[in-house]
Amino acid sequence: MWLTNKLTIYIYILFFLSSCGGSQERTIPIQDFFEKTEKSSFKLSPDGKKIAYLGLEDHCRNIFVLDIVNPDSSKQLTYQDNMNVQYFFWATDDSIVYSNSQSFEDSLRLYTIDVRYELSKLLIPVDDHRIRWLNTTRSFDGTILALMNKRDSSVFDLYRIRLDGAGSTLIDQNPGNFSSWFASNDGKVRLVMSSDSVEETFWHRTEEGMPFNSVIKTDFESTVFPLGPVKGNVNSMYALSNLGRDKLALVEMEIQHGKETKVIFEDKDADVNREGYFFSNQEPLFSAVYKNHKKVTVHNPKLARIYHRIQKKFDDYSIDILDVDSMFNTLIFKTYTDRNPGSIYYYHADKDKIVELTTQNPKLTERSFGEMEEVAFNSRDGRTIKGYLTYPLKAQKSYPIVVLVHDGPNRRDVWGFNAEAQFLANRGYAVFQVNYRGSTGFGKEFFTAGFKQWGGEIQNDISDGVTWLIHQGIADKDRIAIMGSGFGGYSALYAACFNPTLYKCAISSSGYTNLFTYFKEIPPYYQQYLKLYHQIIGHPTREYELFKAISPLFHAEKVNIPILFFQGGKDRHSSVTDANQFVQKVKNRDVPVRYIYKEEEGKRFRKDENIIQYYQEVEAFLATYLN
Incomplete structure (x- = not known):
């Protein structure tokens, strides 16, 4: 009877919200967020x-x-x-x-x-x-x-x-292990990278048709990422490197011997991001690092003057440089805040003229949203974990929480306008995003700390963050949901299996249910990275017990909280068969499960009508189970 009543309420709420979601002044229609x-x-x-x-x-x-x-x-x-x-x-x-x-x-x-x-x-x-x-x-x-x-x-x-x-x-012709090729400023390829998945080797040749010689070797924990050639010098390149350091730095390298000749920019707290080098200029024009906000350091003096002029005109906004011509006459840039998706402009330097190209979403205005605040807490093993908390406009003593887990895990959440987080905040939920260990941007020690921890310390970081919110009085402990896509969806299913007392419900989009089949679905052109996958996740044969222990499919009998599950038929990362089995096992225990299957979709829903349905379902599901 309880299940029947709950589903009846859920269907009613879904109908009610989809038919009159814009009738209240505070509630912004779903279409406005995701069109x-x-x-x-x-x-x-x-x-x-x-x-x-x-x-x-x-x-x-x-x-x-x-x-x-x-x-x-x-x-x-x-x-x-x-x-x-x-x-x-x-x-x-x-x-x-x-x-x-x-x-x-x-x-x-x-x-x-x-x-x-x-x-x-x-x-x-x-x-x-x-x-x-x-x-x-x-x-x-x-x-x-x-x-x-x-x-x-x-x-x-x-x-x-x-x-x-x-x-x-x-x-x-690729001998079988070349994974990346890099062009010089004359259009000739003199540098390639090979991979045996665990180790990477850079090979150099003086001219096309000549044999390659090994110049740099790195292991799976270290990174050299070539950005492009140095102007007028085919034997030098700019790169991001953490050789001999924890954080990625912008460096100049002499290619033939694989040696760093100059450190151009580095930050003690964060990796330098992969932007700022423009092949047309053949130089790194700026460096960017993500801390609480994005910080841009401009290296080229002419561009620095232009960037300063633009900053003065958009004092309260973050500014991203998207493109610039080789003469620095025209520049395309984007402005945004955490509460405004912003606009894109071009700047004509000779005329000191700014022209708007487009507004990212004219229906969403800054006064409609709450702030996105950086937070930090200590995990159970003493590691500092950072994240973001997006608040609803209406202040409360404590908030219902949606834990929004990022995909990857080798990605990260950043400060800025996040349509998904602001949609949830507009419905009254505080949205918690955690940059758990294994996330990128915080250095190689933090990144490698997530290796073989998909079902271990990574999940502990997420749940420790939720516990911290409760102890701080921010979270209403009886109204917490977890939600994500890909690895984030896996984390939601993992939480439903192993942390059901912490969460009221879980939402998974293309979440991995069985890590054994996750490896079987890897495309042939990713096979050379298989050993790296084994280092990061584990080996399905040699570490059979680990895979079984952390795959939700084998623990469905532990689930006792409602689940909303989305699955695309063309998703190469998440097995439809395993998803069906997991859902059926949970249903057999009379636990509420709402399963949405779209044959034509992949890991990410692309069709407008499916995206809108996705968020309608999310809205109704959360309204039902977070009361």
């Missing part, structure tokens, strides 16, 4: 005279071009009506290369389009293989560099693709 942005992916042409972007047309993303000198000549270039343009870049001042597909799960086809005459050509019909790009997409002598796995699905070979549509030429 697609009208314009995105703004990119400058190499000469800085035009801006290309993706715009919505007939519910599909197409390429548009804005002429900065003559805005009236702006135009639409592509006319996809059943596929999205997924990715594009300027190859020359007058040509754009782009790819499209019906979803991110499909293979891509590659095209080029002449901006002047709006003529499109099919370059590569990638029906049964995939393309990866190098550190530059710049055109050299009418060709672009690309990696394709058409010879062998498990490895990527190096090709030059002709922009006139005359095909491609194989430059280097």
